[in-house]
Amino acid sequence: MAHTFDEKTTAQLNRAKEHFEQMFGKADRYLAVHAPGRSEIAGNHTDHEGGHVIAGALDVAINAICTPNNLGVIRVASVGYDPFEVNFTNLEPSEDEFLTTKAIVRGMAANLVKLGFEPTGFDMAVVSDVPGGGGLSSSAAFEAAAGRAMEALWEGGSEISAVKLAQMSQNTENVYFGKPCGLMDQLAVCLGGLAFMNFEDSSEPKAEKLDLNFEDYGYALCLVDVGCDHVAFTDEYAAVPVEMQKVAAAFGKTRLSEVPVEDFQARVNELREELGDRALLRAIHYWYENDLVDKRWADLQNSDIESFIALTNASGASSGMYLQNVSTSGSYQPAMLALGLAESILKGSGAVRIHGGGFGGSIQCFVPLALVETFIAQMNQWFGEGACRHYAISDQGACAQWL
Numbered sequence: 296m297a298h299t300f301d302e303k304t305t306a307q308l309n310r311a312k313e314h315f316e317q318m319f320g321k322a323d324r325y326l327a328v329h330a331p332g333r334s335e336i337a338g339n340h341t342d343h344e345g346g347h348v349i350a351g352a353l354d355v356a357i358n359a360i361c362t363p364n365n366l367g368v369i370r371v372a373s374v375g376y377d378p379f380e381v382n383f384t385n386l387e388p389s390e391d392e393f394l395t396t397k398a399i400v401r402g403m404a405a406n407l408v409k410l411g412f413e414p415t416g417f418d419m420a421v422v423s424d425v426p427g428g429g430g431l432s433s434s435a436a437f438e439a440a441a442g443r444a445m446e447a448l449w450e451g452g453s454e455i456s457a458v459k460l461a462q463m464s465q466n467t468e469n470v471y472f473g474k475p476c477g478l479m480d481q482l483a484v485c486l487g488g489l490a491f492m493n494f495e496d497s498s499e500p501k502a503e504k505l506d507l508n509f510e511d512y513g514y515a516l517c518l519v520d521v522g523c524d525h526v527a528f529t530d531e532y533a534a535v536p537v538e539m540q541k542v543a544a545a546f547g548k549t550r551l552s553e554v555p556v557e558d559f560q561a562r563v564n565e566l567r568e569e570l571g572d573r574a575l576l577r578a579i580h581y582w583y584e585n586d587l588v589d590k591r592w593a594d595l596q597n598s599d600i601e602s603f604i605a606l607t608n609a610s611g612a613s614s615g616m617y618l619q620n621v622s623t624s625g626s627y628q629p630a631m632l633a634l635g636l637a638e639s640i641l642k643g644s645g646a647v648r649i650h651g652g653g654f655g656g657s658i659q660c661f662v663p664l665a666l667v668e669t670f671i672a673q674m675n676q677w678f679g680e681g682a683c684r685h686y687a688i689s690d691q692g693a694c695a696q697w698l
Contacts, residue, residue, distance in 0.1 A: 298696045304329055307358040307422050308698075310374070315360045315420030318372040322362040326447055328419075330440035330693040331356040332431035333483035334518065334659065334686065335651050337607070338492075338588045339614045342477030343536045344543075344581050345552030347588040348492045349595070350483035351516075351688040357436045359421045361444045366416040369400055373421035383414040393473030396437060402471030403441040406463035412445065412452035419444060426520050431657065434472060435480035438464035439693035447695040457485040457692060458500060475533050476652075487692025491592045495552055505595060508688060512600040514645065514661045519637065519674050519683045521629040523655030532652045535620060538574035539581055545569065556582045573619065580617035584610055604646045604661055611648025620653030633658045636677055640670050 300308065308327050315325070331352040338348030364370065372378040379397050386405035392398035404414055421440070425433040442460050446452065455463075461481035468476050478500060482492055486502060493501040509516050539551050545566055546554045559566070559578060566575055587610050594603035611634070615621045621630050630649055637647045637660050644666070650659035662670045667685060674683035 298329070298691070298694045300327070300329065300691075300696070303354070304356065304358060304691070307356070307424070308360065311358050311360040311420050311422040314372060314374050314422065315362075315418065318378065318420055319362075319364070319370065319418045324362065325698045326361040326444060326695055327698050328359040328361060328440045328444045328447075328695045329356055329691060330436040330438075330443065330484055331487065331689050331691065332425035332433065332436055333480055334431065334516065335479060335483075336489070336659075337584075337591045337610060338479065339580075339584055339610060339649065339651075339653070340477075340535050340539075340577075340618055340620065341581060341585050341588060342479035342492070342494050343475075343550070344477075344539055344585075345495045345497065345550040346581060346585040347592075348479045348494070349489070349588060349592055350479050350492065351489040352483055352487040352690070352692060353425075353431065354687045354689045355424045355426075355431065356689070357421060357423045357425060357433070357440045359419050359440055359444065361417050361419045361448060363448060364416045364418045368416050369404065370416075370418045371396065371400060371421065372419070373423065383408075388471045390473065392471070395472075398471040398473070399434060399437050399467055400441050402467030403438055403445060403463065405471070406466055407442065407445045407449060407452060410452045410455070410463075412449040414445075414449055417444070417448050426657075431518065432480040432484060432651070434468060434474070435464055435484045436693075438467050438481065439484045443693050443695040447697070458482065458502075460693065461485045475536055477536075480651075485693045488690045489595075489688050491588075506690075507595055509600075509661065510664065510687070512598070513664055514600065514604070515664055515667045515685045516687070517660040517662050517667070517670065517674075517683055517685050518650060518657045519633050519660065519678060520657050520681075521633045521655060522678055522682065523623075523627075523629040531623070531654045532620070535577060535618065538570070539577050541570050541574055542566065542578040551578055551581045552585075576617045576619065580613050583613050583617070587613075607646035607648055607661060611646070614649045614653065618653070621649045623654055630655055630658060633674075633678065637670075637674065640673055641666065 336349040369381040464481035646661040
């Protein structure tokens with residue numbers, strides 16, 4: 296399928312080409328690769344429980360230029376980072392590579408080899424404006440970019456669907472990158488646009504897209520990087536699905552989507568003794584938030600933006616009180632502080648909530664258009680220049696195109 300890149304993406308690809316030629320020399324032909332960041336619009340920690348999510352691809356992305364090198368290794372050079380190589384004679388996961396880009400490349404190579412692709416060496420120069428560790432799924436974007444590059448450069452396999460690419464990326468994130476996650480991040484990156492996702496059947500998740508710009512309804516989607524890389528809280532993040540699934544396991548199930556809330560309520564006292572209160576609070580959040588996702592999707596379909604805004608605030612309150620993925624232990628509370636300061640500017644208008652995995656990263660704000668400039672300037676004063684940005688939904692999912 297031929298892809299047409301917009302002006303911004305074309306400029307980023309030109310930067311990647313310049314970096315490629317600096318690092319590897321000129322080539323006869325170039326493969327352009329694009330994979331966007333994403334924003335979780337609704338559904339905080341619902342995907343890994345077989346729940347529902349609304350997510351959107353964003354107008355920030357990983358853009359790369361690739362070409363075969365006939366060297367038997369994958370060489371990656373990202374602007375601002377040290378270059379590295381991956382030898383695909385060893386495609387086993389290694390804990391020494393957890394939370395590294397090298398692990399992502401190795402994991403995606405392993406997944407494509409399992410599909411019958413024959414690996415060959417190539418060079419990849421990368422430019423990214425997806426903030427790393429800021430909750431915009433930079434790792435999922437890199438997974439999708441690497442996967443699309445390998446699909447285009449390697450022979451022996453067949454076309455990979457967006458859902459299949461997302462599942463391969465999730466496997467890479469879990470097994471090679473060392474971070475447990477659901478499928479939302481990867482599927483949003485691979486699909487592009489704004490989409491409702493149903494993860495009840497994890498082998499065949501369902502997705503429905505909607506052409507919508509929040510600006511048309513009077514609001515700007517702003518994300519604020521709170522200055523705390525959520526990688527530092529991987530253990531706290533990992534505890535969320537573990538505790539939710541302990542509740543499910545008490546009913547002989549693997550995910551909370553399989554447990555009727557009425558059955559849970561009938562056994563609260565027993566479960567408190569067995570699992571402790573926090574696991575129960577996180578389960579309560581799942582059922583409440585999953586219902587809010589459905590209601591917010593209906594609001595967006597019906598152009599009822601004010602109901603969407605009100606329910607988004609309710610979602611944020613649930614994450615803070617029940618899911619408890621906003622505060623970190625001790626006096627250092629960057630995400631909670633950011634939420635409080637954002638609300639002090641909005642004064643009851645718009646909506647604020649934790650964004651993505653939580654425990655740092657970024658917060659999400661729907662800001663009335665009349666307040667956008669003031670909001671961004673003030674949040675940047677508190678959290679650093681460029682911390683707060685106004686984003687737009689991007690229709691383009693992960694793709695590769697020969698130039």
